[in-house]
Amino acid sequence: MDPILKVQNVSKRFGGVEALKDVSLEVKRGSVTGLIGPNGSGKSTLFNVITGFYKPDFGSVYFDGKRIDGLNPDEVYNMGIARTFQTPRLFGPLTTLENMMLSPKGQRGESLLRAPLRKTWLNEEMQIANEVKSLLKGFDMDGLYKMLASDLSGGHVKMVETSKGILGRAKLILLDEPTAGVHYAVGKNLFEYINYLRKTYNLTFFIIEHRIDLLFDYVDYVYVLHMGRLLSEGTPEEVASDPKVIEAYIGGA
Amino acid sequence: MFDISSFLISWFPLFGIYAVLSLCLNLEVGYAGMANFGLVAFYGIGAFVAGYTSITIFLTFYGYNYPIYSPEAIIAMGRVAGKTPWLNISVFILSLILAFLIAGLAGYLVSYPTLRVGPAFLGITILSFGEMLRVFMKHFAPTGGAYGMLGIPHPFAWIPDPAIKNTSFLILTLAILIGVLIYFELLVNSPYGRVLKSIREDETASLCIGKPVPQIKARLLFVASGISGVAGALYAFYLGAITPDMFITAVTFEVWSMVILGGRGNNFGALLGASVFSLLNRATSILNFLFSDLPIDPNYFRWMITGALIVIILMYKPKGIIAEKPIKTEAWKIFGAYGETKKKLIDSILRIIDYLKSAIYWLIGRETGYGPDIKGSKRE
Numbered sequence: 175m176d177p178i179l180k181v182q183n184v185s186k187r188f189g190g191v192e193a194l195k196d197v198s199l200e201v202k203r204g205s206v207t208g209l210i211g212p213n214g215s216g217k218s219t220l221f222n223v224i225t226g227f228y229k230p231d232f233g234s235v236y237f238d239g240k241r242i243d244g245l246n247p248d249e250v251y252n253m254g255i256a257r258t259f260q261t262p263r264l265f266g267p268l269t270t271l272e273n274m275m276l277s278p279k280g281q282r283g284e285s286l287l288r289a290p291l292r293k294t295w296l297n298e299e300m301q302i303a304n305e306v307k308s309l310l311k312g313f314d315m316d317g318l319y320k321m322l323a324s325d326l327s328g329g330h331v332k333m334v335e336t337s338k339g340i341l342g343r344a345k346l347i348l349l350d351e352p353t354a355g356v357h358y359a360v361g362k363n364l365f366e367y368i369n370y371l372r373k374t375y376n377l378t379f380f381i382i383e384h385r386i387d388l389l390f391d392y393v394d395y396v397y398v399l400h401m402g403r404l405l406s407e408g409t410p411e412e413v414a415s416d417p418k419v420i421e422a423y424i425g426g427a
Numbered sequence: 428m429f430d431i432s433s434f435l436i437s438w439f440p441l442f443g444i445y446a447v448l449s450l451c452l453n454l455e456v457g458y459a460g461m462a463n464f465g466l467v468a469f470y471g472i473g474a475f476v477a478g479y480t481s482i483t484i485f486l487t488f489y490g491y492n493y494p495i496y497s498p499e500a501i502i503a504m505g506r507v508a509g510k511t512p513w514l515n516i517s518v519f520i521l522s523l524i525l526a527f528l529i530a531g532l533a534g535y536l537v538s539y540p541t542l543r544v545g546p547a548f549l550g551i552t553i554l555s556f557g558e559m560l561r562v563f564m565k566h567f568a569p570t571g572g573a574y575g576m577l578g579i580p581h582p583f584a585w586i587p588d589p590a591i592k593n594t595s596f597l598i599l600t601l602a603i604l605i606g607v608l609i610y611f612e613l614l615v616n617s618p619y620g621r622v623l624k625s626i627r628e629d630e631t632a633s634l635c636i637g638k639p640v641p642q643i644k645a646r647l648l649f650v651a652s653g654i655s656g657v658a659g660a661l662y663a664f665y666l667g668a669i670t671p672d673m674f675i676t677a678v679t680f681e682v683w684s685m686v687i688l689g690g691r692g693n694n695f696g697a698l699l700g701a702s703v704f705s706l707l708n709r710a711t712s713i714l715n716f717l718f719s720d721l722p723i724d725p726n727y728f729r730w731m732i733t734g735a736l737i738v739i740i741l742m743y744k745p746k747g748i749i750a751e752k753p754i755k756t757e758a759w760k761i762f763g764a765y766g767e768t769k770k771k772l773i774d775s776i777l778r779i780i781d782y783l784k785s786a787i788y789w790l791i792g793r794e795t796g797y798g799p800d801i802k803g804s805k806r807e
């Protein structure tokens with residue numbers, strides 16, 4: 175099958191730092207693909223290039239066969255790529271419910287002209303709320319719907335962030351270190367949930383993770399970045415036994 | 428002699444105008460997090476558009492050929508302003524529409540280049556735009572330069588009894604204020620309001636869930652600046668005379684104080700802030716009038732009290748007197764808790780009635796001991 179995401183010869187430089195050097199990779203449709211590498215190796219930068227935050231200096235990005243590297247982040251999202259950030263970015267003073275309700279794209283009630291006309295969007299709003307409820311129920315959080323996002327525990331924040339993409343009808347979800355800052359067991363739970371979402375909703379995940387032990391139990395394929403270059407790729411077993419990878423990690427960045 | 432009805436007539440239109448302004452600023456700052464430091468520019472544009480349009484139309488209609496700022500024109504306006512009620516009303520309505528469109532367009536254009544960069548750029552750009560515009564207007568002969576315009580035809584100039592005339596204007600202002608309030612309440616208690624708040628909290632994250640942030644901001648500025656322009660037009664008709672120096676940057680910060688004091692992200696907070704400050708405003712001018720030989724001009728006190736109030740409120744209620752609430756779209760109903768909120772609604776209505784009663788008793792000075800114990804009646 176054709177890959178859902180294709181990154182071709184992408185380079186990105188910040189002043190003197192070459193954050194990405196001629197990186198090419200593919201993410202298979204329906205897979206859970208991992209992206210690892212030491213600190214500062216360019217993983218987050220790659221996500222930022224894919225989601226339209228940075229324009230690559232060179233190279234191109236294709237999603238579902240369409241070129242997306244000139245688009246703005248909102249346009250990329252509307253094409254079907256959702257992402258999370260390395261540090262959680264929920265809207266703190268908004269409730270869990272409000273945070274989730276923001277995800278669906280193209281809501282009628284979000285237009286300046288229709289907003290005051292309740293009738294035009296109330297039905298859609300209730301449908302979305304229903305969907306949010308069943309998602310929240312899926313991880314026992316429906317009781318927390320009116321809690322402010324800033325008051326949620328770390329684990330809950332991760333669940334909300336990960337599942338938000340479903341509401342946006344994303345086909346590909348990019349997660350930047352989803353288990354950072356949570357307990358191992360919570361992280362395992364999260365990966366179980368990711369696996370469940372992938373199967374239920376036919377999703378593709380592309381995941382940056384430093385907890386390699388955890389990641390390798392759940393991914394189909396792994397890419398390794400080192401100092402902005404693609405160092406290695408393959409199944410978890412292949413990558414784990416690649417001497418170059420071992421050296422990069424032990425030798426430090 | 429202190430006369431309550433003349434006090435109301437002199438206070439209320441100003442309150443209404445300031446309340447509209449603070450509702451607009453609250454929409455921009457309180458909801459969308461856009462630091463508009465140049466609100467006064469759009470307010471001024473509205474006032475000048477209204478003044479210019481109305482005087483020009485009147486002079487043309489009556490076949491006068493004077494420049495609108497000339498003494499002859501002012502005298503002519505005095506003669507004809509009350510002759511044709513339908514002209515007054517239609518000129519008034521037309522001026523309001525033009526003020527909305529031109530001020531709105533100015534807001535859209537001025538802000539557009541700055542929307543993709545940080546919020547500080549927007550604030551500073553609009554701030555300097557307002558100052559430049561004021562200085563420009565002082566030297567712009569067609570609208571009277573530094574002297575501005577006189578003889579702006581009051582929409583009710585044809586009513587001979589000044590009390591009825593002023594009351595009519597008061598009711599009109601009130602109607603516009605209520606209209607704006609209802610419109611804004613509907614606007615923000617919707618998915619749109621939710622998007623505005625997300626932009627305020629984290630523009631980048633909002634962009635990342637597909638919200639076209641620069642476009643949303645530019646359109647919001649169009650609407651809010653346009654309505655600020657309507658407030659300016661009302662002001663011009665209320666005073667009948669305007670000069671560029673009425674629209675100094677301090678006006679912007681006065682409105683900011685109202686929003687900060689009343690509560691950001693809450694329309695009723697903005698309304699409360701506007702009433703507190705416009706009352707303070709009136710109170711100091713009445714003091715000035717009653718005691719003509721005070722050692723300090725009470726108008727200076729006003730700014731001190733403003734500052735003190737803001738410090739005190741921010742210390743004890745950092746979110747303002749009326750704090751922000753989650754938007755009301757009924758989505759929560761899906762999660763149950765139907766009856767609970769209905770009861771809450773009745774409770775809060777009863778509480779408001781209590782407050783009103785005690786306020787009235789306090790005003791007429793009756794010692795009844797009646798009225799809510801403020802601390803005791805605070806619920807949850």
Ligand SMILES: Nc1ncnc2c1ncn2[C@@H]1O[C@H](COP(=O)(O)OP(=O)(O)OP(=O)(O)O)[C@@H](O)[C@H]1O
Pocket residue numbers: 188191192193211212213214215216217218219220260
């Ligand atoms: N906006 C930026 N401006 C300047 N330099 C940047 C910028 N973003 C990233 N960099 C640099 O690019 C390099 C790669 O950074 P990146 O954040 O992609 O690493 P990473 O692999 O995600 O690291 P970590 O595992 O610590 O998150 C680093 O040297 C970083 O300092």
Ligand SMILES: [Mg+2]
Pocket residue numbers: 217218219260350
């Ligand atoms: Mg990173």
